[in-house]
Amino acid sequence: MRAVHFGAGNIGRGFIGSLLAASGYDVVFVDVNEQIVRLLKEQGEYRVIIAGERQEEQWVRGVSALNSQTERDDVIEAIASADLVTTAVGPHILPVIAPVIAAGLERRFTVHQKPLHVIACENMIGGTETLKQHVVTHLSEAGRQLVEECVGFLNCAVDRIVPNQTNDDPLAVTVEPFFEWAIETKNTIGAVPPIQGAHFVADLGPYIERKLFTVNTGHALAAYLGYQKQYRTVQEAMKDSGIRESVEQALRESGAVLVKKHGWDEQEHRSYIETTIGRFTNPSLSDDIVRVARSPIRKLGPNDRLVAPAVQYYTLFERVPSGLVKGIAALLLFDETGDAEATALQKTIEQSGVEGALVQYAGLDNSHPLVVAVKEEYAQMKQMYSR
Numbered sequence: 001m002r003a004v005h006f007g008a009g010n011i012g013r014g015f016i017g018s019l020l021a022a023s024g025y026d027v028v029f030v031d032v033n034e035q036i037v038r039l040l041k042e043q044g045e046y047r048v049i050i051a052g053e054r055q056e057e058q059w060v061r062g063v064s065a066l067n068s069q070t071e072r073d074d075v076i077e078a079i080a081s082a083d084l085v086t087t088a089v090g091p092h093i094l095p096v097i098a099p100v101i102a103a104g105l106e107r108r109f110t111v112h113q114k115p116l117h118v119i120a121c122e123n124m125i126g127g128t129e130t131l132k133q134h135v136v137t138h139l140s141e142a143g144r145q146l147v148e149e150c151v152g153f154l155n156c157a158v159d160r161i162v163p164n165q166t167n168d169d170p171l172a173v174t175v176e177p178f179f180e181w182a183i184e185t186k187n188t189i190g191a192v193p194p195i196q197g198a199h200f201v202a203d204l205g206p207y208i209e210r211k212l213f214t215v216n217t218g219h220a221l222a223a224y225l226g227y228q229k230q231y232r233t234v235q236e237a238m239k240d241s242g243i244r245e246s247v248e249q250a251l252r253e254s255g256a257v258l259v260k261k262h263g264w265d266e267q268e269h270r271s272y273i274e275t276t277i278g279r280f281t282n283p284s285l286s287d288d289i290v291r292v293a294r295s296p297i298r299k300l301g302p303n304d305r306l307v308a309p310a311v312q313y314y315t316l317f318e319r320v321p322s323g324l325v326k327g328i329a330a331l332l333l334f335d336e337t338g339d340a341e342a343t344a345l346q347k348t349i350e351q352s353g354v355e356g357a358l359v360q361y362a363g364l365d366n367s368h369p370l371v372v373a374v375k376e377e378y379a380q381m382k383q384m385y386s387r
């Protein structure tokens with residue numbers, strides 16, 4: 001079996017590539033990072049270090065790599081003969097890789113019409129569906145028809161904390177022990193792709209929301225509040241009792257939504273939250289706040305980790321969720337100059353105010369009670385944390 005995986009970064013090497021190789025796939029990584037591509041080609045293997053109480057190492061073997069910019073034709077051929085195409089590139093890169101995936105599919109259809117599955121492993125609701133929409137715009141009419149018959153685009157939820165890191169060996173990647181990969185079976189063509197350790201579910205909705213609105217919501221609170229208090233890592237921020245209490249408050253709020261909406265068992269969900277907080281405090285990991293806080297405009301989106309649970313909480317319980325509001329206000333204060341979205345967000349706030357940013361990026365009506373609450377919280381925080 002052959003898998004073509006776009007994005008040989010943290011989650012690509014540290015999670016998806018490792019699980020696919022363990023499942024018997026020859027993994028071909030596709031990336032634009034020249035050094036990583038060269039080393040993967042030269043070495044054909046890399047190390048995953050599992051940072052638990054004991055450090056364990058796993059070797060991922062039998063891998064190769066291609067550069068999507070300079071070896072486009074080879075990427076097309078690899079897709080033509082693949083059984084699985086996966087991605088972990090970041091939501092904003094999906095439209096960038098869509099043309100080469102479409103070209104690979106067109107090439108494939110001229111040779112054979114065997115089933116293929118595509119799975120985008122990004123932190124977003126409907127990630128693979130979004131990728132499909134981008135891919136389809138680059139296909140011929142015949143290609144579009146064949147995609148419906150032969151290519152299963154499967155949404156998924158992917159969970160493993162893999163911090164940014166610099167290692168002596170640039171291919172080695174340190175990961176947390178926990179992982180979860182839930183894949184929706186709805187659009188499979190024939191049998192589900194054999195992936196050891198993945199969890200196949202008929203309806204991904206409850207799983208992606210549980211993950212995004214717990215792990216990523218809590219992470220966002222820790223990162224944006226931690227940034228204001230000038231901590232460097234999530235682990236440092238979580239030692240601050242005020243921040244930890246805000247994280248817990250936000251997760252009680254998003255948890256109330258998840259339990260009511262999806263029928264998750266309340267006790268089970270409480271223990272899911274506890275496990276999540278334990279993961280944030282893992283002393284063997286050092287996760288930069290700036291990584292977790294990255295791309296604040298995306299994270300302020302109406303379907304993302306802060307605004308979606310906050311709006312749903314307000315709709316279900318007719319109360320403003322104070323923890324989530326703190327997270328949104330702190331996000332609006334995130335002004336890291338190395339982050340292009342943070343810079344753009346600060347510019348919008350300068351020009352249109354907090355209200356303008358919430359209308360533009362979060363899709364909120366300016367009369368929504370959340371807008372009022374976020375504005376108040378933002379003003380207080382700005383005063384408290386002004387540097």
Ligand SMILES: NC(=O)c1ccc[n+]([C@@H]2O[C@H](COP(=O)([O-])OP(=O)(O)OC[C@H]3O[C@@H](n4cnc5c(N)ncnc54)[C@H](O)[C@@H]3O)[C@@H](O)[C@H]2O)c1
Nearest residue numbers: 007008009010011030031032088089090122123160161162
């Ligand atoms: N790191 C985590 O803890 C984690 C966990 C779960 C999900 N995710 C999700 O996985 C995705 C990737 O995150 P990450 O942390 O691995 O990021 P990353 O920056 O470490 O990796 C992204 C990789 O994509 C590559 N890339 C960029 N443009 C490309 C292109 N045009 N073609 C091919 N490759 C390209 C980059 O060079 C990089 O190697 C994101 O959607 C993220 O939300 C991350």
Ligand SMILES: O=P(O)(O)OC[C@@H](O)[C@@H](O)[C@H](O)[C@H](O)CO
Nearest residue numbers: 123158159160161162216219292
């Ligand atoms: O990848 P992002 O930018 O959507 O979110 C940052 C982190 O919260 C995220 O990468 C987590 O580490 C990951 O989602 C854990 O599974």
